[in-house]
Amino acid sequence: xxxxxxxxxxFAILGAILYNxxxxxxxxxxxxxxINLIFxxxxxxxxxxxLPYAGFLLTGYLGTRLLMAQGPRWRLPVLxxxxxxxxxxxxxxxxxxxxxxxPFLYTTVGLSYVFFRVLHLIIDSGQGQIKERIxxxxxxxxxxxxxxxxxxxxxxxxxxxxxxxxxxxxxxxAAGWAAERIIVGxxxxxxxxxxxxxxxxxxIADLAVASTFPMRVLYCALIGAIYPLFLYAxxxxxxxxxxxxxxxxxxxxxxxxxxxxxxxxxxxxxxRWHITLSNWLKVYVYTPFLMTAMRRIPSPAxxxxxxxxxxxxxxxxxxxxxxxxxxxxxxxxxxxxxVAMNKLYQVAMxxxxxxxxxxxxxxxxxxxxxCRALTFTWFAFTLLWFWSTWGQxxxxxxxxGWPAVACGWALVLLVAMPALSLLRAVQGPIEAxxxxxxxxxxxxxxxxxxxxxxLIILIGTTVLLNGPAPDVVYKTF
Amino acid sequence: MTAPARRLPTRDRYLxxxxxLAVALTMVIGGELAARWWMPEQPNDSCLVDDSFFGKLPxxxxxxxxxxxxxxxxxxxxxxxxxxxETSCAPVPPSTIRISVIGAxxxxxxxxxxxxxxxxxxxxxxxxxxxxxxxxxNLGGVYNLNQxxxxxxxALQLKPDAVLMIVTPxxxxxxxxxxxxxxWQPEAAPAAPKREFLGKIKDSLEVSRFATFAQHMLYRQPxxxxxxxxxxxxxxxxxxxxFKGEWxxxxxxxxxxxxxIAAQVHAxxxxxxxxxxPHQAQADILTLHKTYPGxxxxxxxxxxxxxxxxxxILYRDLTASFGNHENxxxxxxxxxSHPTAAANSLIADGMVSGLLASSxxxxxxxxxxxxx
Numbered sequence: 108x109x110x111x112x113x114x115x116x117x118f119a120i121l122g123a124i125l126y127n128x129x130x131x132x133x134x135x136x137x138x139x140x141x142i143n144l145i146f147x148x149x150x151x152x153x154x155x156x157x158l159p160y161a162g163f164l165l166t167g168y169l170g171t172r173l174l175m176a177q178g179p180r181w182r183l184p185v186l187x188x189x190x191x192x193x194x195x196x197x198x199x200x201x202x203x204x205x206x207x208x209x210p211f212l213y214t215t216v217g218l219s220y221v222f223f224r225v226l227h228l229i230i231d232s233g234q235g236q237i238k239e240r241i242x243x244x245x246x247x248x249x250x251x252x253x254x255x256x257x258x259x260x261x262x263x264x265x266x267x268x269x270x271x272x273x274x275x276x277x278x279x280x281a282a283g284w285a286a287e288r289i290i291v292g293x294x295x296x297x298x299x300x301x302x303x304x305x306x307x308x309x310x311i312a313d314l315a316v317a318s319t320f321p322m323r324v325l326y327c328a329l330i331g332a333i334y335p336l337f338l339y340a341x342x343x344x345x346x347x348x349x350x351x352x353x354x355x356x357x358x359x360x361x362x363x364x365x366x367x368x369x370x371x372x373x374x375x376x377x378x379r380w381h382i383t384l385s386n387w388l389k390v391y392v393y394t395p396f397l398m399t400a401m402r403r404i405p406s407p408a409x410x411x412x413x414x415x416x417x418x419x420x421x422x423x424x425x426x427x428x429x430x431x432x433x434x435x436x437x438x439x440x441x442x443x444x445x446v447a448m449n450k451l452y453q454v455a456m457x458x459x460x461x462x463x464x465x466x467x468x469x470x471x472x473x474x475x476x477x478c479r480a481l482t483f484t485w486f487a488f489t490l491l492w493f494w495s496t497w498g499q500x501x502x503x504x505x506x507x508g509w510p511a512v513a514c515g516w517a518l519v520l521l522v523a524m525p526a527l528s529l530l531r532a533v534q535g536p537i538e539a540x541x542x543x544x545x546x547x548x549x550x551x552x553x554x555x556x557x558x559x560x561x562l563i564i565l566i567g568t569t570v571l572l573n574g575p576a577p578d579v580v581y582k583t584f
Numbered sequence: 585m586t587a588p589a590r591r592l593p594t595r596d597r598y599l600x601x602x603x604x605l606a607v608a609l610t611m612v613i614g615g616e617l618a619a620r621w622w623m624p625e626q627p628n629d630s631c632l633v634d635d636s637f638f639g640k641l642p643x644x645x646x647x648x649x650x651x652x653x654x655x656x657x658x659x660x661x662x663x664x665x666x667x668x669x670e671t672s673c674a675p676v677p678p679s680t681i682r683i684s685v686i687g688a689x690x691x692x693x694x695x696x697x698x699x700x701x702x703x704x705x706x707x708x709x710x711x712x713x714x715x716x717x718x719x720x721x722n723l724g725g726v727y728n729l730n731q732x733x734x735x736x737x738x739a740l741q742l743k744p745d746a747v748l749m750i751v752t753p754x755x756x757x758x759x760x761x762x763x764x765x766x767x768w769q770p771e772a773a774p775a776a777p778k779r780e781f782l783g784k785i786k787d788s789l790e791v792s793r794f795a796t797f798a799q800h801m802l803y804r805q806p807x808x809x810x811x812x813x814x815x816x817x818x819x820x821x822x823x824x825x826x827f828k829g830e831w832x833x834x835x836x837x838x839x840x841x842x843x844x845i846a847a848q849v850h851a852x853x854x855x856x857x858x859x860x861x862p863h864q865a866q867a868d869i870l871t872l873h874k875t876y877p878g879x880x881x882x883x884x885x886x887x888x889x890x891x892x893x894x895x896x897i898l899y900r901d902l903t904a905s906f907g908n909h910e911n912x913x914x915x916x917x918x919x920x921s922h923p924t925a926a927a928n929s930l931i932a933d934g935m936v937s938g939l940l941a942s943s944x945x946x947x948x949x950x951x952x953x954x955x956x
Binding site for chain 2: 279555563567
């Protein structure tokens with residue numbers, strides 16, 4: 108079952124009606140488990156395909172229970188290593204010897220996100236952050252939550268349990284809010300991201316036959332600049348959709364995006380893009396890494412550079428997590444490198460201008476416009492290693508030539524400056540909550556009208572295209 | 585977008601559904617208006633007048649302008665004989681090659697501007713190849729084969745060097761009941777039955793330009809088109825050999841009609857070239873390189889080819905050239921189902937090769953004599 112899609116939506120609505128009709132407690136949680144398992148079963152063809160998944164979940168559960176009991180401290184690192192190995196093994200990372208791979212096909216849908224949830228439970232249980240006993244029912248409902256199984260968002264267990272116990276009733280207002288998120292999400296995935304993908308494909312095809320230098324520059328710029336917009340529409344659309352669906356089950360999933368393209372530096376960008384993944388890694392990689400390093404090298408002069416290293420490691424992992432090939436490793440290097448360079452630059456600028464001077468510079472409008480565009484351009488550039496292959500990159504360079512490639516990126520930077528300033532002008536007040544809820548853009552009448560229009564376009568397009576729902580890029584991770 | 589923090593006021597329980605309704609209505613009406621603006625239509629040909637045998641016949645020396653929603657604005661010029669032609673139907677000098685076109689709507693180049701029609705392109709190409717002026721008189725129309733047979737004598741009276749005709753699956757599908765009959769007379773159209781509620785909705789959808797636009801977009805995708813067409817019963821049965829009773833009857837009808845037409849044309853020593861223009865479904869199947877159980881995209885072509893061969897007709901099957909086109913769906917006005925200007929170009933190529941393979945009367949332009 109594709110997410111988002113009308114069949115999934117129908118399934119979720121039906122499940123939500125039954126869920127909300129049942130009294131809170133074991134019955135409701137039991138129904139949720141049934142729904143979660145039914146959804147998972149749509150990706151499984153034969154019981155054998157489900158065994159590795161079940162084994163991974165069982166290992167996670169036994170580990171969590173073991174860590175909750177009193178015992179020696181070495182259990183935590185050992186269990187973390189076991190879970191890490193099991194994940195890399197099941198996902199067939201290239202550094203795992205092929206000889207030990209399982210010799211049959213098995214389901215791995217959403218395994219990356221299940222892995223984050225399981226590892227979080229293991230670590231928090233080992234560190235005493237989770238006090239209550241986790242029942243098998245709660246464990247499965249948390250790790251297999253069907254609304255967030257395929258591509259997140261990654262919710263922490265404590266947050267999930269709180270939502271599940273004391274979730275807000277689904278009244279008309281909440282249902283309307285959920286409907287709006289669902290429609291906007293589906294529209295972004297089915298219409299906006301599809302159009303952007305078609306645009307990028309057309310630019311790639313046109314580059315191959317472009318005869319003049321200005322056209323080659325233009326196509327290079329389009330190929331690079333469209334993909335981040337596509338990925339945003341695709342992934343944030345998915346997230347909007349699942350957040351809306353989860354709300355019908357009284358669960359508020361965490362947000363994954365927060366106007367990422369108005370970020371004014373790469374560190375800030377990652378606090379707005381795939382937020383739950385970067386948060387997870389900040390909690391379980393960045394902070395422990397930095398704390399350990401600071402304990403071992405207790406020097407105030409070195410401290411900022413330790414943060415640079417911690418940033419690099421964290422965001423290298425963010426990038427490398429996306430796939431098993433050298434492309435994704437390099438993508439990780441560019442993410443980690445970008446964030447680390449950003450931090451180094453901040454440290455250097457503070458040294459040079461003083462904290463006050465750097466703050467003043469950062470408030471300059473021209474500087475903000477430039478930094479915003481540079482952040483977008485860098486992200487778009489790094490994504491080349493996310494969506495293409497070494498061979499394809501070589502082909503682009505052959506077709507366009509280095510000067511056109513360089514000018515293409517310069518064009519992206521130039522156009523991003525006014526475009527993102529305009530975006531900032533629109534999104535800034537919304538982000539700062541400066542928009543009056545009764546004002547036209549924020550009023551529920553306007554939003555209802557807009558959602559209705561989007562829904563009609565969506566249904567019309569779906570009927571016309573008569574094809575399968577478009578895929579979400581992050582489904583494969 | 586922030587999470588809900590308050591309850592819905594009571595008035596909104598009425599206002600919000602009204603907003604939804606208003607938007608839906610606005611979009612439906614707006615969509616229809618936009619579609620009418622985007623795809624204007626002028627279906628009536630002001631030159632056509634009622635005729636007891638042909639249904640409609642063009643007035644002589646008349647010009648009209650029409651447009652089908654999916655096509656371009658088309659100017660029809662009818663000469664002093666009432667034939668669609670840029671030239672007079674008066675006798676031509678011996679050095680001019682004259683071609684008569686007979687047949688149904690595709691022969692007539694229904695809703696295609698004259699410079700883009702297959703017969704105009706054929707004339708241009710042949711003129712270049714033969715180094716002589718080529719005059720085309722098109723006697724086609726929205727006719728069945730009984731009516732087409734009635735146009736053969738007028739076509740031959742023009743002293744043509746060749747007679748060209750196109751046949752399509754649709755031409756066979758809309759044949760009158762019974763067999764080919766030279767004494768056939770059209771029946772009076774029965775009074776339209778009173779439509780029920782659902783029928784009225786269907787009628788209104790058929791006149792909705794937005795529905796046409798939506799269908800057009802849908803049918804441009806070969807998979808979507810085939811999904812609908814292959815399940816449409818009799819209409820699609822020409823793709824499924826061996827042919828069932830009705831398609832067998834239609835082939836027999838065509839056999840007799842073509843025998844009658846060929847006999848008259850050949851009696852004058854004029855070559856008759858018949859081109860088969862495929863249905864969009866045939867072209868789509870070939871474009872997709874897919875096989876469908878029981879479906880043979882060439883079944884009807886072969887059957888007509890055998891009929892043509894029996895009657896000494898030079899036959900050109902254009903199915904493969906349509907199927908080899910990179911975007912076969914663009915060769916058709918997908919809802920109207922007539923070929924587009926691009927398809928007329930392919931038809932012209934087929935006709936030129938047919939003409940060059942034939943010996944034009946008096947050897948005016950044999951393939952060997954041409955300056956290609």
